[in-house]
Amino acid sequence: QITLKESGPALVKPTQTLTLTCSFSGFSLNTAGVGVGWIRQPPGNALEWLALIYWDDGERYSPSLRSRLTITKDTSRNQVVLKMTNMDPVDTATYYCAHRHSTSGYPFDYWGQGIVVTVSS
Amino acid sequence: DIQMTQSPSTLSASVGDRVIITCRASQSINSWLAWYQQRAGKAPKLLILRASSLERGVPSRFSGSGSGTEFTLTISSLQPDDAGTYYCLQYYNLYNFGQGTKLDIK
Numbered sequence: 001q002i003t004l005k006e007s008g009p010a011l012v013k014p015t016q017t018l019t020l021t022c023s024f025s026g027f028s029l030n031t032a033g034v035g036v037g038w039i040r041q042p043p044g045n046a047l048e049w050l051a052l053i054y055w056d057d058g059e060r061y062s063p064s065l066r067s068r069l070t071i072t073k074d075t076s077r078n079q080v081v082l083k084m085t086n087m088d089p090v091d092t093a094t095y096y097c098a099h100r101h102s103t104s105g106y107p108f109d110y111w112g113q114g115i116v117v118t119v120s121s
Numbered sequence: 122d123i124q125m126t127q128s129p130s131t132l133s134a135s136v137g138d139r140v141i142i143t144c145r146a147s148q149s150i151n152s153w154l155a156w157y158q159q160r161a162g163k164a165p166k167l168l169i170l171r172a173s174s175l176e177r178g179v180p181s182r183f184s185g186s187g188s189g190t191e192f193t194l195t196i197s198s199l200q201p202d203d204a205g206t207y208y209c210l211q212y213y214n215l216y217n218f219g220q221g222t223k224l225d226i227k
Contacts, residue, residue, distance in 0.1 A: 049216035111164035
């Protein structure tokens, strides 16, 4: 059974760096084709994809946020970490991590419950 | 960046109705399109992948069609449990979500 869970601060100040951790079980990030991504959703708004890391350390980023994002993985601990620099109140959102299936043509299939992050001084 | 445009933005329908939601891509994405359902306060749930393949465990009243730039999600007979917001996602080149379609049950 695949599960993912996000953790990190509920509140960050403007200009600070946000660090979020996705802890997962039921799959390995050593398996060819597997990835873990981050998606966010501002209150009342649509989903926005942020970043993805693959089993082979390949990284993909949203072009509009690329300069602010870093995604890394710790395979031994079954964790993926997302860092977002220079936080602003517009970054207030629920942040989700999600599993990307190993099979070609599969999008995100399992999602964490999400973590609410508020940016305010 | 590939833009995804959904219509309508909101939809109100009755139990038993046939509901159609459309998603248009700004360029061809072949069949690399998924549909998600998001209930209030919950994470999105995958319904359809590769434009028309039903995810395991999803009721057969949900179906998807299309390729290239035009896609549809159809609910053949609306049920009370189907209320929520529906999103399309292109995964042909990186990932882009549509803006969502909020579905209410009358």
